[in-house]
Amino acid sequence: METRRVVLRFPKHLLDKPITSQLVRQFDLEFNILRADITQESEGLLIMGLTGKKANLEKGLRWAREQGVEIQPLSKDVVRNEKACTHCGACINVCPTDALTIDLETRDVIFNANRCIACELCVPACPFRAMEVAF
Amino acid sequence: MKEAFTVPKTYAEINEKIRKGQAVVVTAEEMIDLVEEEGVKKAAEKVDVVTTGTFGPMCSSGAVLNTGHSTPRMKISKAWLNDVPAYCGLAAVDLYIGVTEPQQDDPLNTVHPGQFRYGGGHVIEDLIARKDVRLVAEAYGTDCYPRKALDTWINVKTLNQAYLLNPRNSYQNYNVAVNLSTQRDIYTYMGVVKKDLGSASFCSAGQLSPLLNDPYYRTIGIGTRIFLAGAQGYVYWEGTQHSPSEARGENGVPKCGSGTLAVVGDLKDMDTEFFRGASMLGYGCTAAVGIGIPIPILDEEMARYTAVKDADIVAPVVDYSHNYGHNEGKPLGYVSYAELKSGTININGRDIPTTPLSSYRKAQQIAGILKEWIARGEFFIQEPIQLLPTPDTGQKFKPLKERPVSGGVA
Numbered sequence: 048m049e050t051r052r053v054v055l056r057f058p059k060h061l062l063d064k065p066i067t068s069q070l071v072r073q074f075d076l077e078f079n080i081l082r083a084d085i086t087q088e089s090e091g092l093l094i095m096g097l098t099g100k101k102a103n104l105e106k107g108l109r110w111a112r113e114q115g116v117e118i119q120p121l122s123k124d125v126v127r128n129e130k131a132c133t134h135c136g137a138c139i140n141v142c143p144t145d146a147l148t149i150d151l152e153t154r155d156v157i158f159n160a161n162r163c164i165a166c167e168l169c170v171p172a173c174p175f176r177a178m179e180v181a182f
Numbered sequence: 183m184k185e186a187f188t189v190p191k192t193y194a195e196i197n198e199k200i201r202k203g204q205a206v207v208v209t210a211e212e213m214i215d216l217v218e219e220e221g222v223k224k225a226a227e228k229v230d231v232v233t234t235g236t237f238g239p240m241c242s243s244g245a246v247l248n249t250g251h252s253t254p255r256m257k258i259s260k261a262w263l264n265d266v267p268a269y270c271g272l273a274a275v276d277l278y279i280g281v282t283e284p285q286q287d288d289p290l291n292t293v294h295p296g297q298f299r300y301g302g303g304h305v306i307e308d309l310i311a312r313k314d315v316r317l318v319a320e321a322y323g324t325d326c327y328p329r330k331a332l333d334t335w336i337n338v339k340t341l342n343q344a345y346l347l348n349p350r351n352s353y354q355n356y357n358v359a360v361n362l363s364t365q366r367d368i369y370t371y372m373g374v375v376k377k378d379l380g381s382a383s384f385c386s387a388g389q390l391s392p393l394l395n396d397p398y399y400r401t402i403g404i405g406t407r408i409f410l411a412g413a414q415g416y417v418y419w420e421g422t423q424h425s426p427s428e429a430r431g432e433n434g435v436p437k438c439g440s441g442t443l444a445v446v447g448d449l450k451d452m453d454t455e456f457f458r459g460a461s462m463l464g465y466g467c468t469a470a471v472g473i474g475i476p477i478p479i480l481d482e483e484m485a486r487y488t489a490v491k492d493a494d495i496v497a498p499v500v501d502y503s504h505n506y507g508h509n510e511g512k513p514l515g516y517v518s519y520a521e522l523k524s525g526t527i528n529i530n531g532r533d534i535p536t537t538p539l540s541s542y543r544k545a546q547q548i549a550g551i552l553k554e555w556i557a558r559g560e561f562f563i564q565e566p567i568q569l570l571p572t573p574d575t576g577q578k579f580k581p582l583k584e585r586p587v588s589g590g591v592a
């Protein structure tokens with residue numbers, strides 16, 4: 048099993064087609080939508096994590112491309128410098144995907160890289176510059 | 183407030199116990215449970231010292247540095263440390279570097295929100311980390327101080343004196359910042375606050391915070407020995423804006439800002455784990471300072487105070503899109519730290535997610551270290567040599583009353 052985070056762009060004419068659900072059913076994949084938007088050009092933007100067997104992932108993504116969906120892997124990664132992080136929590140409100148949350152029991156700030164869409168909003172919002180862009 | 187206490191203890195008795203390794207020390211969190219389980223009287227008898235802690239952005243911090251004299255000598259009149267201007271109107275080679283000072287060529291907010299990547303707080307952090315810091319200085323030259331220019335590396339290890347001298351730290355309580363504007367997110371010293379009541383920032387360790395555990399400053403005063411950024415430091419004065427006469431709850435805890443402390447301590451003994459330069463997007467540079475204060479349990483009253491819990495401490499919710507900046511309006515309401523720490527508060531019927539700026543995890547760490555120091559007999563309790571102004575002085579933080587100058591610029 049492996050997980051890939053991908054950015055999918057749907058042209059207008061594909062917006063009402065059940066592509067995601069077919070992708071999941073036909074290729075036995077699990078998905079986790081990190082962000083879904085309709086852009087100004089009325090194009091659909093979907094950032095998601097897809098989990099499944101490697102071969103199925105590849106087949107599925109190839110199939111979606113053939114349907115006209117533009118697919119890019121999330122190329123950048125945002126990582127947390129654990130030494131710099133003070134676990135204050137100042138970053139949690141800017142994160143659009145809940146990749147940064149606070150554990151209400153321990154008061155630790157948890158960074159869940161699987162939910163991160165590398166939007167970089169947390170990078171300048173962290174007072175200690177603990178969130179870094181890695182290419 | 184005067185009652186007959188059943189178990190009064192003195193500072194000397196507590197210190198004697200610390201010396202013998204017999205003092206009972208608990209953190210302010212542990213004290214809550216203890217008082218709940220055994221009652222105030224038993225807890226007061228049992229416990230000698232309660233430790234507190236806080237770690238959050240604290241403007242009004244800075245460091246005094248004496249660089250020693252160069253050859254030939256120089257009376258520094260302008261100075262930069264890693265390109266951050268330092269104040270030198272003190273003497274020939276005494277400098278003061280303040281945490282909110284940005285780097286010389288910082289673009290500030292010309293492209294809003296500015297990033298403020300490096301400032302005085304970062305210089306101090308680098309000094310504490312024992313990194314070399316570049317000192318560039320200028321002077322006009324005198325007969326006794328002929329030199330006019332200097333460009334050299336300095337290191338905290340070789341400075342004569344290097345001490346943190348913070349005019350205002352450890353705010354007793356603080357505002358909760360929200361944004362009523364429907365138009366835009368705002369960038370404040372309380373972090374990014376999202377538009378249309380989209381988030382609420384708060385900045386206190388609540389039940390662990392030093393002055394919330396000694397609301398009337400009975401044991402925290404001038405001379406109190408404290409944990410300051412990993413070293414032993416002292417309270418040297420009331421902090422600027424110290425405002426004891428604010429509204430208080432029945433438990434004596436102020437419902438807004440109120441008390442503050444001025445603190446001092448040796449940079450050479452500090453640890454960057456507990457002092458960090460900080461960059462507040464669109465606002466500026468500052469630093470986060472770790473402070474821990476031991477509170478001697480002299481009697482039942484102190485046991486009761488130190489058992490204060492988040493649910494019993496409230497803070498005002500203030501609009502920072504307009505009201506705060508313009509000194510207008512009233513708080514939108516009051517919420518407790520228990521609510522703030524639950525992740526959501528309710529204001530005007532709306533659920534607002536909360537954002538902490540102060541690290542509770544570090545506050546716990548600090549209270550824990552201080553507890554260990556005392557238990558190991560390495561840290562003694564110092565009785566204040568003078569108390570801070572209390573609520574009965576009527577002292578309150580006043581706004582500036584402007585008196586226009588004829589022909590002035592404003």
Ligand code: SF4
Nearest residue numbers: 132133135136138173
């Ligand atoms: S704002 Fe920065 S330091 Fe604070 S919890 Fe988030 S990543 Fe850590």
Ligand code: SF4
Nearest residue numbers: 142163164166167169
């Ligand atoms: S880059 Fe930061 S703000 Fe954006 S999704 Fe990742 S963790 Fe959240």
